[in-house]
Amino acid sequence: MNTNFNMENFIRDFSDSCQKRQKKVFSKNEVVTTYIKNRNQLCILIDGHADLVRYDLNGNRTIVEHFSKNSLFGEVFYTITTNNELLVEAKSNCTVLFYIYDDIFHKCRNNCKFHQTLSESLPQLILNKVTDLNMRIELLTKRSTRDKLLGYFSLLSTRNLSKSFELPFSLTDLADYLSVDRSAMMRELKLLKEDGFIEKIGNRIILLYK
Amino acid sequence: MNTNFNMENFIRDFSDSCQKRQKKVFSKNEVVTTYIKNRNQLCILIDGHADLVRYDLNGNRTIVEHFSKNSLFGEVFYTITTNNELLVEAKSNCTVLFYIYDDIFHKCRNNCKFHQTLSESLPQLILNKVTDLNMRIELLTKRSTRDKLLGYFSLLSTRNLSKSFELPFSLTDLADYLSVDRSAMMRELKLLKEDGFIEKIGNRIILLYK
DNA sequence: TATTTTCCGTTGCAAAAGCAACACATTATG
């Protein structure tokens, strides 16, 4: 899908005018933001990788979303219903734009360039987010760990236009992303190798089926 | 969340001007649309209930989304990666607006009133969809059937501002929505009753915990 | 470079979930 969106221009505009925005740099493992206190933040990851993580009452950790360059996040997208902790963790050094909004779809009074670009681009960026979330739901509705793994691999394969690709997660994190137990996932991964579905060399997966 | 959106005006505009739109009525169990062939449809449910359903290769049925009044659906929101069947089924008599788009965020050349309203309203409608999808992901990432049920009930309870509410699904469909086996779900439902978490009278659930 | 921390890979056992089958109730439909 063509986004019709030029992030470079956007960032230039961003550094330009309006007051209600900030640019911050984080190093690996720092908490970028939590989803409880900052109720009106919109964030854009302009460099690096970060995860939205939830810890539930049973101590389970879930990677709710994985963010890379140009990902949008923030509470606008999230109606918090639970009392679970929701936080964004930097997985590498990150640069993030923070934007404090009153109404994200309306330009500020100054009619600054940043807001203009934002309101023009936001719909498409949000739409991209919707398609991402739908893919995630498709993964999560798969009934078995095997199907989740194969579904995720096939997704990465499509994205990389190749049957061979690097996992963007550690295996521990992958389990938290697929919402399964790590050791059970490792077991299934072994079976997938034994059954000739995949090959795994370090962090790289190669799909062996049609 | 305030949507700043007046569906009635929208529908009036819709019936007004532009060519690339249609209004159709469906009766219960009819297929409203499939997500394979119609690659550029945006649909709005203006009356009734409908489900987006997927049948996977193992014969499992999943209710991917449940639509009610004012829900948006269509392929814009869905990057189809699998060869699974994805179709929207009317669960009651439905009225649906279909809009064939070239670029959903741009007004048509005629600059008709429909397109104007659409492009003004769409961002907020899509944002609502994002929060819905995030809630769904929160449900699906829960590790046990019990937690899925309790999570879903607590959601309905919040929505209805009451500890007592009607299920919008049959139990069969609820299982397909939570992506669990029906008989296992029934078993868990019984345990929840026995353990004093819920009461169930016909289609109505009453939460008994704090 | 030594040491601590995180991650990988594995396993036995327990718990949960899926599958299949059935009877009965409720709801559509000719």
Added chain:
DNA sequence: CATAATGTGTTGCTTTTGCAACGGAAAATA
């Protein structure tokens, strides 16, 4: 109204998944 179709509730059995624990590899850190 009779009959078919669909939904509910239940159960025994099998398979899958989760839990806990451990040793070793790899990576981060002092």
